[in-house]
Amino acid sequence: MAELLYSLPPxxxxxxxxVALFxxxxxxxxxIYAVARLFHQSFRLGANAVAAAxxxxxxxxxxxLLALGREASERQIERDIERIEHSMKKELAQYPALHRRLCEQLAAIDEDYVRSAEVPPAPSNWAKAIKAVAEIPSNQDPVVADVLETIHGSMRKAESxxxxxxxxxxxxRHQLLKRMMPAWRSILNSLGKVNKAVSSxxxxxxxxxxxMERYEEIVQGTDRALRILSSSSMSQFIVSGLLLVAAAGCVFINFHLIARPMGAMWEGASYFGDYHFADISALxxxxxxxxxxxxxxxxxxxTRLFPAIGALSDRVRARILWVSLSLLILLAALGAGLAYTRELLLQEGASAVAAGAGATDSSVFRVVLSxxxxxxxVFPLxxxxxxxxxxxxxxxTRTVLGVSISFSLRLLSVALRLIGSGILRAGSIAARIYDIVIFxxxxxxxxxxxWREQVAQPDKAKKALPGIEPAK
Known part of the structure; x- marks a missing residue:
């Protein structure tokens, strides 16, 4: 049987x-359709799961984002209120002295004003006396003329x-008014300070x-607040990233400043893996x-990286502050000493190579050393x-990373849907290719x-009209 099958022509x-394919x-x-639908449903379920995630x-x-924005707004509002409280305490503490000074200056001004008032002189009795003398009949009396002459002289002296x-x-009065000017200027200066404090x-x-308006928008979770917070987070991410890169440069330079003197201090020390113990100490x-x-x-x-420190009492925080500052200044002085030692070591090596101190410029050495x-x-500070x-x-980074992951999940969801739809269409294409093979x-x-349909049409016509017989 097998030989018979093998002997058949191609x-x-x-x-x-x-025939078998047909x-x-x-x-x-x-x-084909079942497999295509299976993969399509699987990828669609995967896309739905990714979309839900x-x-x-x-x-x-x-x-x-809203929590970070709310925290930042609360911190800003707290600081503004503290500034207002400090300003009000400062100004209100000076208010009693200011009030007393203003009262004294106003009392002095009022006193000087009262004293500077012009009092008209009382009328003298010379007019009555002159009138009485003038009514005396003179009749060319020389005594009356002498009296009038004496009265005239006395009048001139009294007038003078x-x-x-x-x-x-x-x-x-002018001196009193002049004394009032510094008081007026002082009052104006005091009122100007009060006006400046009130304006501040x-x-x-x-x-x-x-x-507070921004804080209310954040609490309500409006779209405008979300857009502002998102853009602010992106700008903070970029700016803080650049600052961290600059800080990494400071760390790199500071490391090289103190690594060589550390090597001199730990000369003969063992290695920790592939790294010298001096480099680890510098780091x-x-x-x-x-x-x-x-x-x-x-x-x-x-900053509020560690909320436990911010929750401590003011006295404990002050102690931590002074201890940290003292140790930081001590380490800065240590770094300066190590940098000084490094340059001395380099100078000794250069002198040994040059075989004499005259080959090195002392002014350049002092500048580099300084x-x-x-x-x-400075770098530790x-x-x-x-x-x-x-x-x-x-x-x-929390916000930016969350947005990036969300965008990636969205792209993955779209990709899974496209792949599922592509597999479903690929099943239809595979079925069409199968039909092309057995065309x-x-x-x-x-x-x-x-042909069978054409043959069956007369029989249907007969059944539809049973009383009519076909012509012979």
């Missing part, structure tokens, strides 16, 4: 294959004295109002400086401020069905 095998057409189509992540990102007294009184309080109150010193800087900023409540000494002392961009970077049997089947 065209016969081809015909048998076409007979298996329907189950093969069902299998994206929705939950977006909700979580929204909550985190009265004019001098009036001028002296006017001079005193009003400006800060307006800032608090703006922050530990830098990390301790950064840690002390973080504790300093936390004690000052500038620069390294300053850098060794600069690294103390690393906590500020570090906190901003950590807070912004000849399908063509014969279609021809046969068309």
């Amino acid at each position: 065209w016969l095998w081809f015909l048998i294959g076409l 007979l298996a057409r329907k189950p093969v189509h069902q299998g 994206d929705a939950r992540l977006q909700l979580r990102n929204r909550e985190v 004295k009265a004019l001098e007294a009036y001028r002296e009184s006017a001079r005193e 309080v009003q400006q800060r109150a307006r800032q608090v109002d703006r922050h 530990v010193v830098i990390l301790v400086e950064i840690t002390l800087g973080i504790f300093t900023m936390e004690s000052l409540r500038i 620069a390294q000494l300053v850098m060794g002392f 600069v690294l103390a401020f690393l906590a500020i961009p570090l906190e901003s970077f950590v807070n912004a 000849f049997p399908l063509w014969l089947e279609a021809r046969f069905l068309r």
